[in-house]
Amino acid sequence: MPATPSDPPGLSRLRPALPSPLQPAADDRFERHGVRLLLKRDDLIHQDLPGNKWRKLAPNLxxxxxxxxxxxxxxxxxxxxxxxxxxxxxxxxxxxxxxGDELAHRPLNPSLAQCAADGMRLHFVDRRTYRAKADPQVLAGLLSAHGECEVIPEGGSNAMAAQGCTELxxxxxxxxxVAAVACGTGGTLAGLAAGLAPGQRALGIPVLRGGFLGDAVRDLQREAFGGPAGTWSLDERFHFGGYARTTPGLHAFADDFEDRHGxxxxxxxxxxxxYALTELAGQGAFPAGTTVAAVITGRPDPTEPPGAPQKPPGGH
Known part of the structure; x- marks a missing residue:
């Protein structure tokens, strides 16, 4: 079985802080319903590879x-x-x-500029080619252009990534x-559920539209564990219009949560x-006496202030 992020020979220079802290968050919006909220601070694992990025990348690296x-x-x-x-x-x-076409991304936005500053070679492809990125001919063309490489899928989500996230x-x-996590490509949820014990469950909150994540999680668990692993579900009502889409109401909620909990x-x-967990608690979705952990998978982008205008759709 591939090494997990808690067993990182060869990656010791990254010095991850594991296990990540589990912190109580006293919040009357949960407590009035008999629900206890905890924050699983995966954002503190590593300065440059926080949260699920470390857990998914480590076994691939x-x-x-x-x-x-x-x-x-x-x-x-x-x-x-x-x-x-x-x-x-x-x-x-x-x-x-x-x-996306290269000309549309010049000058580079702060995120891509940081990638380039860290030495990443950026290869732009049109959206049609990008959708076909798993096609053997497309992959062969990329490898011909850049030499032999280890290929990691979008979002880092593959069987090894799911195995790495079992440690969470x-x-x-x-x-x-209940352990709840926001979902982009499904790899974190697939591994999280597999690592929990009977009687615990994982809840995924997709941040994009499409209704495809259930199949993605099932496929990842089949590849990583040979079949279904753990108890999990998705609630697809809280994507706020899709990936990278936000609303003034969501920003107001986030500002208030920051003020309440620092x-x-x-x-x-x-x-x-x-936001989803707060709404679900108010709807009575969690029985009294339930302890819910929200997995904090990342921190705000340092290149943009909180409440900045929504970004164009981009990758996980």
Whole structure:
């Protein structure tokens, strides 16, 4: 079985802080319904590879064993930034295949500029080609252009990533009833559920539209574990219009949560998760006596202030 993020030979220079803290969050919107809210601070694992980025990338980087890495993402991809940072810190070459024509992305936005500053070679492709990125001919063309590379899928979600995220569930054994996480590509939820014990369940809050994540999680669990693993569900009502879409109401909620708990709230994933849990608690979705952990998978983008105008759609 591939090494997990808690067993990181070869990655010791990244010095992750594991296990991540589990902090109580006294909040009357939960307490009045008999629900206890905890914050699983995965955003504190590593400065450059926070949260699920570390958990998903670590086993993939172990498998790459120092070879160049080629991966995929949109113009504001957290995954591309984390991969580029890992390449800088560990000294391997990275290639980022970016969705969209190059001229449309010049000058580079702050996210892509950071990738380039960390040494990532950016390869822009049109949206039609990007949709076909798993096609053998498309992959062959990319590898012909950039040389032999370890290919990691968009968002870092593959069987190894799901296996890496099981450690997240194990860190919550016996401590919570429900572990909730925002979902982009499904890899974190697939592994989280597998790491939990019977009687615990994982709840995924998709941040994009489409209704495809259920199949993605099932496919990942089949590849990673041979079949279904753990108890999980999705609530697809809280995407706020799709990936990178936000509303003034969501920003107001995030501002208020920051004031209540002193926690900087990332808007595209974490804010939607916390909003969903607050709404679900108010709807009575959690029986009295339930302990819910919200997995804080990232921190606000340092290149943009909270409440900044919504970004164009980009990759996880």
């Amino acid at each position: 172990l498998a790459a064993a120092g070879r160049p890495v080629l991966t995929f993402g949109g113009a504001y991809s957290n995954h591309l930034r984390a991969t580029a940072a890992a390449g800088r810190l560990l000294g391997f070459r990275t290639v980022g295949v970016v969705r 569930g194990r860190e919550l054994l016996g401590r919570v009833d 926690l900087p709230i990332e808007r595209l994933y974490v804010a939607k998760l916390l």
